[in-house]
Amino acid sequence: MLGQSGFEVIAAANGTDGVTAVHEFDPVLVTVDLGLPDIDGYEVTRRLRRFTDAYVVMLTARSEEIDTLMGLDAGADDYLTKPFRPRELRARIEAMMRRPRGGQASGQDSAAPILSTRGSTPAPTPSANHGQVPATAPSATPATPAAGVPVVPAAAGGPTSGPVSVPGTDAGLDLDGLRLFPDLHHVETEGRAIPLTPTEFLLLETLMRSGRVVRSKAELSRIIRGDEPDHGSYVSAADERTVEVHLGNLRRKLGDAPKSPRWVQTVRGIGYRMAGSPQLVG
Known part of the structure; x- marks a missing residue:
């Protein structure tokens, strides 16, 4: 569904490979399941937050309030319980994509978004408008990772010591x-x-x-x-x-x-x- 909406999708079958993929491809959005064969989705999200400011959406069948709170506390931006409607996921992603991610100025052009999907989450059942491309999505023709995706060092976005130099032209x-x-x-x-x-x-x-x-x-x-x-x-x-x-x-x-x-x-x-x-x- 997201691939047809103009995203380039990178999939990983477990948490460790997922963290590695995010580090390598620097996606703008990550979906993560909680039930993974090695480390759970909470730990995946905590590890991602050490080096990336990508949007993180948890997709899981766990619907208890404590699960939602733990997911948000680990660093997720949103939490969606399965089963869900494709239009709901698409709407939430569109809302997030309207906000500039870290290191990207408002209105700045970026490369084609990459969505990294964790675990064996089944694809949602297509809806009648399944093939629509969100207004915030790029052309359905994906950019190649090597040419179109900037690589950010692992330390990017992390805390630093001492004064931080910020250009004076930026209010x-x-x-x-x-x-x-x-x-x-x-x-x-x-x-x-x-x-x-x-x-x-x-x-x-x-x-x-x-x-x-x-x-x-x-x-x-x-x-x-x-x-x-x-x-x-x-x-x-x-x-x-x-x-x-x-x-x-x-x-x-x-x-x-x-x-x-x-x-x-x-x-x-x-x-x-x-x-x-x-x-x-x-």
Whole structure:
């Protein structure tokens, strides 16, 4: 289904080979099953987050809330329970692809996306519009990995020590030592780079652009899905819990204590806001 939507698909039968394939081909999107013959999908995702900011979608038959929370906590951007409809997976992927991944400026052209599929997940049953190409997908003619896919060193996106040099021509937002550069997909605190998943970055950027304005969990959930925050689409309790998990992971990476936050504040019963109004920096 994804191949017919214009993606070049690389498959791997187990977790170890999957991690190796992601390191070699640097895909923009990874789907991962939880039940794998060597290491489970949680461990695969944790290993991927050490060197890649690719979008990670877990596709699994495990539907318990704890499984979803563990998947998001491991670094997944989304969690989809089997059986699912092809149009639902395609819609979620389209929403993610509208957001720039790490290291890619907004509006910057990229090579043909590669989807890396883990495990023996059966292909979803095609729907009536199965052959449609998503608006965000490239031409169905794939680029060859050797020519079309940039290779990123394993350390890319990882934490570094000492000041980070960021070109002054790229505008960013600063709040008490926390800096976010949207076009560079770069976040740092006190000069130290903070590796965030695409979803964590999106949430932080939304809150920083909102400043002291409170964003509800429902609004943030719609933004993650690619909808307008006031779209009015249904947001379940599980969707709001997903936002809570992503914000918890974000705070942990920033070193921001929930009880005495320096940056991200919780407005009990409503949502989240920043502790101040960020300033523009060059």
